[in-house]
Amino acid sequence: MERKIKELPRTLLHGGDYNPDQWLDRPDILAEDIRLMKEAHVNCASLGIFAWSKLEPEEGVYDLDWLGEIIDRLYENGIYTILATPTAALPHWMSEKYVEVRQMLSNGLRKYPGERHNFCASSPVMREKMRGINSALSRRFGQHPGVIAWHISNEYAGCGGDHMDGACYCPLCQEHFREWLKKRYGTLDNLNHAWWTGFWSNTFTDWKQIHAPSAMGENRLHGLKLDWKRFTSDQLLDFCKEEIAAVRQYSDRPAVTNFMGMFYPLNYFKWAKTLDLVSYDNYQPWHATEDDVPTAMYASMGHTLTRSLKKQPFLLMESTPSLVSWMPKCSLMRPGMQALSSLQAVACGSDSVQYFQWRKSRGSCEKYHGAVIDHKNGGNTRVFQDVTRLGERLAAIAPKVIGTCNRPKAALVFDWENRWAVEDAQAVTNPFNYDNRLMAYYQAFWRLGIDVDIVDMEDPLEGYSLVVAPYNYMYRGNYIETVKDYVAKGGTYVTTCWSGEVDDSDLCFLDRHPLGDVLGIRTEEIDVSPAYVHNQISWQGKDYAIRELCALVHVETAEVLGVYEKDFYAGYPALTKNNYGEGEAYFIASENDDAFLLDFLGYLAERTGSGSSLRVNGELPYGVTVNERRPVESSASGEVASAETEKGSLWFVQNFNSGSATMDFAERYRDIETGEIIEGKKELTGYQCLILEQA
Numbered sequence: 001m002e003r004k005i006k007e008l009p010r011t012l013l014h015g016g017d018y019n020p021d022q023w024l025d026r027p028d029i030l031a032e033d034i035r036l037m038k039e040a041h042v043n044c045a046s047l048g049i050f051a052w053s054k055l056e057p058e059e060g061v062y063d064l065d066w067l068g069e070i071i072d073r074l075y076e077n078g079i080y081t082i083l084a085t086p087t088a089a090l091p092h093w094m095s096e097k098y099v100e101v102r103q104m105l106s107n108g109l110r111k112y113p114g115e116r117h118n119f120c121a122s123s124p125v126m127r128e129k130m131r132g133i134n135s136a137l138s139r140r141f142g143q144h145p146g147v148i149a150w151h152i153s154n155e156y157a158g159c160g161g162d163h164m165d166g167a168c169y170c171p172l173c174q175e176h177f178r179e180w181l182k183k184r185y186g187t188l189d190n191l192n193h194a195w196w197t198g199f200w201s202n203t204f205t206d207w208k209q210i211h212a213p214s215a216m217g218e219n220r221l222h223g224l225k226l227d228w229k230r231f232t233s234d235q236l237l238d239f240c241k242e243e244i245a246a247v248r249q250y251s252d253r254p255a256v257t258n259f260m261g262m263f264y265p266l267n268y269f270k271w272a273k274t275l276d277l278v279s280y281d282n283y284q285p286w287h288a289t290e291d292d293v294p295t296a297m298y299a300s301m302g303h304t305l306t307r308s309l310k311k312q313p314f315l316l317m318e319s320t321p322s323l324v325s326w327m328p329k330c331s332l333m334r335p336g337m338q339a340l341s342s343l344q345a346v347a348c349g350s351d352s353v354q355y356f357q358w359r360k361s362r363g364s365c366e367k368y369h370g371a372v373i374d375h376k377n378g379g380n381t382r383v384f385q386d387v388t389r390l391g392e393r394l395a396a397i398a399p400k401v402i403g404t405c406n407r408p409k410a411a412l413v414f415d416w417e418n419r420w421a422v423e424d425a426q427a428v429t430n431p432f433n434y435d436n437r438l439m440a441y442y443q444a445f446w447r448l449g450i451d452v453d454i455v456d457m458e459d460p461l462e463g464y465s466l467v468v469a470p471y472n473y474m475y476r477g478n479y480i481e482t483v484k485d486y487v488a489k490g491g492t493y494v495t496t497c498w499s500g501e502v503d504d505s506d507l508c509f510l511d512r513h514p515l516g517d518v519l520g521i522r523t524e525e526i527d528v529s530p531a532y533v534h535n536q537i538s539w540q541g542k543d544y545a546i547r548e549l550c551a552l553v554h555v556e557t558a559e560v561l562g563v564y565e566k567d568f569y570a571g572y573p574a575l576t577k578n579n580y581g582e583g584e585a586y587f588i589a590s591e592n593d594d595a596f597l598l599d600f601l602g603y604l605a606e607r608t609g610s611g612s613s614l615r616v617n618g619e620l621p622y623g624v625t626v627n628e629r630r631p632v633e634s635s636a637s638g639e640v641a642s643a644e645t646e647k648g649s650l651w652f653v654q655n656f657n658s659g660s661a662t663m664d665f666a667e668r669y670r671d672i673e674t675g676e677i678i679e680g681k682k683e684l685t686g687y688q689c690l691i692l693e694q695a
Contacts, residue, residue, distance in 0.1 A: 005276050006252045008148055009080060012346070012398040014391050015044035016355030016372065017318065020070050021054040022362070030070070033359060034077050036379050040372065041391025044080045045358065046317070047071065048137070049154045050116070052086035055133060059093060062136045075146030082256075083147050085134045085243050088154035089116040094129060101126040104170035106214035117159040120168040121239040122176045130239075134246035142251025150247050151317075152257040155281060156236050157265050165265035167232045169212050178207045180231045194505035195223030222424055222506045229420045233267045241274055258317040259309075261302030262435055267416040269456040272309035279317035280306040281356070282345065283324045287331040293623045296656040297443045299341065300625070301454075303348035304406075304442075305414065308454040312632075313405050316345040318356040322370025322383045330368075336687030338386045339393070340654060343689040346394075347627035347652030349406045353394060355387070393673065397691060400672055404629035404650060408451040409610035413469035414438055415456040415476075421506050422473035428498060429528055429548060434471060437591070441470050444597035449612040449626035450605055461486040465608040468494045468601070470588075476504030480514050487518055488581030492608045495519070496588045497526055497551035519587045520558030520578030526551045529567065536565040537574040537590050544596035550574070551589040564590065575600075614651045614692075615666035623657035624684065651692045655684040668695035 015037070023029045037045070048055065048067060056062055071081050095102055095113030101123045103111045111118055119126050141147050157166025167173075185191040188204055197203045202221055204210055211217050213225045244255045254276035259268050261280060272278050284299045286292060306314045321338050323330045333341070342353040360371040372387050373379070379388075419434045445452050453464070457479040461467050467486065472479075472495060487493050500513045500523075513523045527550045529535045535546040539562035552569050555576060562575035574590045586604070605611035614626050629650045650672065655661050661684050668679045669692040677695050684690065 004252060005254050006148075008254065008277075008351070010402050011043065012394045012401060013044040013080070013315065013352035013354065014040075014394050015042040015079070015358070016046060017049060017357040018045035018047055019050070019357060019359070019361070020047070021051045021066070023359070024054075024066055029359075030073075032378065033373070034073060034079075036373060036384070037074075037079055037358070038077055039379060040384065040388045041395050042079060042358075044082060044148070044352070044354065045074055046082045046084060046151050046354065048086055049084040049151060050086065050089045051084075052089060052133060053091040055086060055137070056091060059097070060132070062133070064136065064140050068140065071141060071144060071146050075144070079146075080148045081144075081146050082149045082151045083137065083141055083253075084151035085130070085137065085153055085247065087119070087130050087133075087243065088158075090119055098123075098125045098129075100170070100172070101129075103168040104173075106167075106169045106212070107216060108169070110170075115159055117155070117157060117166060120170055120173060121166070121235045122168065122170070122172045127239070127242055130243060131246045134243055135249055138247040138250040142247065142249075142253065147251075147253055149253050149277065150244070150251065150255045152240055152243050152247075152255050152275075155258055155260055156240065157232075157263075158260065165232060166236050167212070167228075167265070169214065173235070174212060176235060177212060177228065177231050178210055180234065181210065181227065182207065184227070194507065195221055196507060197221065222421070222426075225424055226417070226421055226506055229265065230267075230417065232265060233270065233416075236266065237271055237274060240271070244274065256315060256317070259306055261305060262414075264419075268305075268309055269416060269458065275310075277315060278306055278309050279315035279352075280345070280350070281318035282316060282341075283318075283320060283327075284341070285324070285327050285329070285331070286333055286337055286341065288327070288329055292337075292656050292658070294443075296344065296623075296625075296654075297446045298439065299344060300348060300446055301439060301442045303345050303350065304452065305454045307349035307406060311453065313349050313351040315352040315354070316342070316350040317352070317354050319345070319354065320370035321355050321372055321387050325366055325369035333370075333386075334658065334687070335382075335386075336685075338383070339390045340656065340687045340689050342390055343393075343652065343691075344654055346401065347629070347654060347689070349629070351402065353390065397672060400650060400693070401629065403631060405632045406451045406453075406627060407630045407632060408453045409464060409608070410445065410450060410452045410466040410468070410605065411455045411459075411461065411464040412438070412442060412445070412452045413457065413467065413472060414454045415472070415474070417476060417504065418457065418472055418474040421502065422471060422498070425473060425501075425506075428526060437471050440594060440597060441468055441601070444594065444601045445605075446625050447598060447620065447622075448602050448605060449614065449620050449624075450601075450610065451612070451627055457482075461491060462489070464491065464610070466492045466494070466604055466610040469499065470496045472496075472499040473501045474504060474506065475500055475502075475509075475514055483515060484518055484580075487583035487585050490582040492584055492586075492604060493518070494586040494588065494604065497549050497591065515585070516556070518578065518580045518585045519576070520556050520580070520585070521573070521576055521587055522554045522556055524552045524554065527567075527569070533567055535567055535590075537562045537592055537596065538565055539575055539596070539600070542599070544599075545593040546574075547591045547593060549591035553587065553589050558587070561586075613649065614653070617664040617666050621655075621657075621661040621663065624653065624655050624661050624663065626654075627652045648694055653684065653690040653692060655686065655688045658686045660685050669693065670695040
């Protein structure tokens with residue numbers, strides 16, 4: 001019988017990674033930690049993340065008493081525990097005794113013991129030892145009233161493999177890869193066709209001839225490389241599923257693991273289906289340049305993506321209250337930024353603010369990473385006071401925030417498998433930076449104050465009035481039919497050049513564009529416009545600069561909205577619109593500048609009713625954005641918000657400028673923290689976040 005998963009407490013969680021195993025010889029420090037946590041309004045701590053060598057100091061011998069004492073002490077003082085499975089870093093006794101648990105690099109050499117994320121996910125020994133420690137933890141603490149969730153491992157693939165991708169190239173992983181391929185393709189004939197192996201005489205006649213791509217062998221076969229990325233993500237996910245199964249034996253607490261935004265190697269959309277909750281580790285280079293707005297937009301996209309994975313509130317599992325020690329330049333957060341960057345996460349849908357870490361390590365590689373408690377001065381520091389003030393704010397706003405979430409009417413398509421394929425396509429521009437190109441669209445929505453969901457090609461599109469799909473080079477699964485159905489039923493769909501080029505095996509489509517009837521166009525060529533040409537697109541009487549890509553298209557049923565102004569394709573369509581069923585589809589043939597995206601997406605948001613519901617006069621000032629959380633049926637805490645509740649929308653108005661910015665509100669709003677009624681012009685101080693409700 002499947003267990004009913006217990007819900008999180010009804011509050012905003014505030015706390016972070018706590019590593020008392022580093023301080024067991026200092027009971028005075030452990031006692032001080034509890035006192036300072038209470039002072040800082042900390043109500044949650046993540047325990048045991050890298051504690052395997054303390055929890056199982058020798059094979060099969062579990063020492064859990066010290067952990068039990070810490071969990072009890074925290075709970076007695078009103079502090080919950082998110083309990084980790086410690087698989088992110090192996091004890092040396094295991095790595096030395098069982099060589100097979102260590103990853104093999106693509107050059108055929110085993111890694112030495114040490115660091116983290118250093119295990120082979122295929123190893124039966126590794127899985128056996130994982131089940132042992134996870135089961136022991138679950139049996140002992142799975143029903144402890146202070147334990148509210150399972151933190152499954154930590155940042156899967158974060159430091160492992162050749163390229164921080166978690167990949168292992170050992171013979172066992174190679175064999176598992178072949179089995180994965182057999183399930184996907186069935187026969188070698190199917191595989192050879194999908195990979196187009198006739199090119200360069202690469203036809204396989206035996207499954208044993210297939211090896212993972214590497215510099216030592218085949219590294220140009222795009223289908224092989226794409227499937228290896230899929231397999232690597234799937235193999236680690238399978239390991240994660242076994243971890244969850246082990247703790248599920250004795251526990252009904254929700255399972256979560258910490259994601260890293262747009263982390264390249266793992267398909268988080270696929271991973272999210274396995275987890276009860278998702279979380280994000282947010283580390284940004286604040287103040288690396290004079291303008292923090294680009295950093296704010298990138299951070300926002302990470303939060304937005306994480307929330308979108310399950311369409312529910314997420315947890316900010318890690319962040320820094322001070323500096324990030326592994327950045328090229330480790331700048332301190334300026335006064336106000338710690339609160340603003342934390343509230344940004346809440347604005348985007350987080351039901352927590354948590355840090356790495358509570359107390360700085362005394363030694364090793366992250367001893368200077370920002371933490372709530374420094375090596376000296378205890379609670380008598382600027383950082384501790386910042387955290388304390390934020391803890392007070394979170395406790396005060398929690399009753400209004402819990403039970404709400406962002407519910408955008410616009411969606412942005414970002415697909416991991418498309419990303420893997422398009423960046424390996426060896427075409428148009430090398431390398432092809434998919435993330436930066438997608439970010440150009442996201443930042444336009446951000447500057448307009450418009451919330452979006454980020455979806456992949458397996459997500460349903462109904463419920464969105466506007467769907468924007470830039471650079472969807474690969475169409476996979478049922479995506480073509482999903483888009484056709486969405487537009488036919490009244491949706492507005494926008495796509496761009498370098499879309500609809502290949503299927504999910506990276507085979508080029510023949511004949512016309514797969515969505516040619518929806519878009520009303522026929523695509524022909526694509527150019528990388530040389531910088532010296534200074535090409536432009538004209539739309540609604542205004543000229544916009546073109547960056548690089550220019551698709552040459554011919555209209556069939558589409559209406560031409562904008563044309564190229566220069567080069568041999570001057571006068572060719574650069575922007576088209578086509579009616580299809582009850583909806584409409586736009587094709588942006590050129591890669592245009594930020595000004596175009598701001599104007600065009602703003603136009604579409606107004607046309608489709610997908611813009612911000614916060615009423616302001618004029619445009620948002622540069623560096624100011626708005627996120628809206630609405631009452632919803634469920635949240636990360638599992639709470640239900642009644643349809644009749646008086647608790648309405650909350651608007652988070654955030655100023656990421658160091659200086660002031662003036663807003664002009666067109667309706668009456670109430671600041672939920674101060675009670676101030678706001679209407680008309682209001683000056684936001686630098687790094688300020690207002691949380692408003694309808695007055």
